[in-house]
Amino acid sequence: MKVQKIAAHEECSAVALILESRRDFVRSARQLWSLTTKLNKHALSAALTLTPQPPLPQAVRGGVGICPSPAYGRGFGVRVTSTNKPPVYFRLRRLRTINALHTPRTLSMLGILLTLLSLLTAPLIAPAHAQDNPCLGNPTAAGCTHGLPTDQYNRLLAIMTASPTPQMAPIAVDTELVHAFTFYRVIEGAQKFDAPNGNVIGAVGDGLTFVSIYGRQDGFAKMRDGTWLRLTDLEKTYASEFSGVTPKSAAIQFPMAWIVQTSLTAEYPGGPLQQQNPSIKRYSLVNIYAAVRVGDWDWFLIAPGQWIEQRKVSKFDPSLLPAEAPTSGNWVAVDLYEQVMVAYEGRIPKAISLVSTGAPPLNTNEGKFTVYQRLELTPLRGSMGEADGYSLPNVPYAMFFDGEIGFHGVYWHDGFGFRRSHGCVNLSISDAEWLFKWAAGKELTVVVWNSYNTARR
Numbered sequence: 001m002k003v004q005k006i007a008a009h010e011e012c013s014a015v016a017l018i019l020e021s022r023r024d025f026v027r028s029a030r031q032l033w034s035l036t037t038k039l040n041k042h043a044l045s046a047a048l049t050l051t052p053q054p055p056l057p058q059a060v061r062g063g064v065g066i067c068p069s070p071a072y073g074r075g076f077g078v079r080v081t082s083t084n085k086p087p088v089y090f091r092l093r094r095l096r097t098i099n100a101l102h103t104p105r106t107l108s109m110l111g112i113l114l115t116l117l118s119l120l121t122a123p124l125i126a127p128a129h130a131q132d133n134p135c136l137g138n139p140t141a142a143g144c145t146h147g148l149p150t151d152q153y154n155r156l157l158a159i160m161t162a163s164p165t166p167q168m169a170p171i172a173v174d175t176e177l178v179h180a181f182t183f184y185r186v187i188e189g190a191q192k193f194d195a196p197n198g199n200v201i202g203a204v205g206d207g208l209t210f211v212s213i214y215g216r217q218d219g220f221a222k223m224r225d226g227t228w229l230r231l232t233d234l235e236k237t238y239a240s241e242f243s244g245v246t247p248k249s250a251a252i253q254f255p256m257a258w259i260v261q262t263s264l265t266a267e268y269p270g271g272p273l274q275q276q277n278p279s280i281k282r283y284s285l286v287n288i289y290a291a292v293r294v295g296d297w298d299w300f301l302i303a304p305g306q307w308i309e310q311r312k313v314s315k316f317d318p319s320l321l322p323a324e325a326p327t328s329g330n331w332v333a334v335d336l337y338e339q340v341m342v343a344y345e346g347r348i349p350k351a352i353s354l355v356s357t358g359a360p361p362l363n364t365n366e367g368k369f370t371v372y373q374r375l376e377l378t379p380l381r382g383s384m385g386e387a388d389g390y391s392l393p394n395v396p397y398a399m400f401f402d403g404e405i406g407f408h409g410v411y412w413h414d415g416f417g418f419r420r421s422h423g424c425v426n427l428s429i430s431d432a433e434w435l436f437k438w439a440a441g442k443e444l445t446v447v448v449w450n451s452y453n454t455a456r457r
Contacts, residue, residue, distance in 0.1 A: 133292060139268040146305045147268025147292065156289050160304055166256040166287050168245035171351060173430045181239040181396065181411035181429055183210040184221070190233035196220035201227065209391045210237070210412060239411035242283055243430035244341075244353020255288040257300065257313035258354055260339075260417035265306035270294035280308070283354075283416075288315065314338045314417040316352050322449035324368045331445035332407075332435070334425055336364060337452040339417045341425065343435060350438070353431045354416035357448075358405075358423035364448055365423075369401040371444040374436065380408075397432035399439065401446045408432060 135144035145153040186209040192202040196218040211234070215222035221229050262282045264273040269292040280286070280302075290301040298310040315338050322333055325347070333342045336357055343351040357364040380392040392412065400406035407425045409432030416428060427435065 136269060136292065136294065139271065146301075147271070147307065148290065148301075156301065157304055160287075160289055160301075163253060163287065164303070166245070166285050167248045167253065168256070168285065168352075169248055170245055171243040171353070171430055171434050173241050173243050174433070175241065177433065178239045178241055178429045181394070181409075183212060183237055183393070183411060184234040185210055185237050185412065186229065187233050187235065190229055192223075193220065193228040193230075196228055198228065204229075204233075207391070208412065210393060212393065237412060239409075240414035240416070240428050241430070242354070242414065242416055242428045244351055244428075244434075245285065246351050247349055250348050252318040252349065253287075255315055255317040255319075256352075257286055257288055257302070257315040258417060259284045259286065259308070259312060260314050260354070261312050263308055263312040265302070265308050266299070267305055267307070269299035269307050271307070274306075277306075286313075314340050314354055316340050316342065317451070318349065320451055320454055321347070322447045322451075322454065324447050324449070326445055326447075329445065330439060330442045331447060334364070334446065334448045336366065336419075336448065336450045339419065341427070341431075341435075343438060351431075351434060353427065356410070356413070356416055356418055356420045356426035358421050359419040362421070362423045363419075364405060364421075364425060365402055366448045366450060367402070369446045369448070371399045371401045371406070371439065371446060373400045373406075374398070374439075376436070378408075396429060397427075397436035399436065399444070401444075402448075407435060407446075 133148065135141065135147050135149055138144065139147040143150050148156070186204045188204065188206045190204045191200050192204065193199065194201050197220070211223055211229075213221045213234075214224055216231070217228075219231050221231050221234060223229060259280050259282055262279050264275065264279050265277065266273055286302040288300045288302060291298045292301075292307075293299075299307045300310060300313065300315075301307055316335075325331070325333065325344075328346050331344050333344065334355060334357065335341070339355055339357065341353050341355045342349050375398045377394050377396055378398050380395045380398075396409040396411075398406055398408040405423045405425075407427055409429040410426045411429065413420060413426070416426070420426070
């Protein structure tokens with residue numbers, strides 16, 4: 001929190017309390033009382049009246065300032081700043097003077113202001129095309145900082161400093177459960193034997209085949225059906241320990257993204273990669289503070305002086321919803337473009353994670369579906385002997401919604417954020433467990449959509 005002069009507005013020109021985030025407000029609440037000595041020794045009470053001056057735009061982001069305003073009589077003015085809109089001013093009526101911050105009415109007032117700030121900081125980050133930003137042509141010119149006008153970048157810098165990471169909690173990873181899904185992948189064409197060093201009785205076909213070992217002898221592994229394979233034809237695999245996140249509050253401040261390829265960043269949109277800086281590891285979760293279009297791709301500002309191209313990330317934008325989004329009940333949105341799944345209660349996100357959907361030509365169908373079958377463990381087999389065949393024992397937490405297509409955990413890859421399935425929605429073991437238990441006993445709607453062509457709500 002900082003105290004600053006509010007200039008260039010005759011109705012609100014004295015000292016202001018500037019809050020860059022809800023977290024900043026909570027941490028700084030104790031200082032509100034001491035600052036009232038600078039606000040004509042008046043504190044704010046619980047009851048308030050808001051009168052937009054001018055009308056409130058659909059969404060704003062930025063700081064909130066509280067200052068004495070002669071134009072509003074003995075009340076106070078509220079100034080809301082935005083990264084891309086002029087300041088908005090409100091009337092905040094003081095009903096009576098209070099004497100201590102800990103009074104119930106004061107605490108109630110703080111709660112109301114916190115709610116107000118939550119509403120006013122709704123995400124609003126729309127990519128600006130390169131021709132609309134004069135700094136992209138000459139990012140080091142006077143008045144430009146990291147590819148943006150300096151005043152705009154400085155406002156974003158204050159926001160980035162106040163909210164450096166997404167306000168999310170990771171979905172718990174049960175390592176014992178994850179490690180239980182350790183299997184062996186069989187190389188294509190591996191020979192089958194009737195005994196260790198015995199007679200060849202067949203071969204494993206092409207495709208994705210996983211097995212468990214039921215015994216070892218003389219460099220051979222015994223299969224469940226009594227046949228034997230060479231140990232050298234088996235590759236041990238380990239399930240991914242990746243997991244998604246759950247929001248710490250219903251109001252999500254910023255779009256966020258997972259880094260899906262370990263990447264370097266650029267100092268400005270479309271600029272050369274900064275080889276001197278550490279790379280950002282895969283599956284890192286970052287906020288998106290600004291977006292700029294360069295050529296065919298968006299570039300995202302994810303930290304001070306760090307831009308990354310959209311092909312390196314999978315993004316969740318809380319301001320976007322599919323056209324068929326339910327308004328109530330439990331439902332899941334699967335975004336084919338971003339490869340992101342969001343579990344909702346009504347319109348409130350409860351969990352967000354990366355997925356892997358169907359790869360061409362076996363694309364996951366778009367549409368609105370209902371889960372009709374749930375299996376805690378199930379084998380999956382298809383197209384055996386063909387290049388796209390698969391034989392997968394003990395697939396966990398399956399929920400089918402479109403014929404043979406459904407959600408399930410995977411132990412055979414760690415490529416979340418990319419299309420690579422035969423049509424199902426692949427989840428990590430931890431995410432599949434969370435989703436399965438969260439949806440237990442409830443009707444679950446599934447909306448599969450593509451955010452690329454979806455308009456902002």
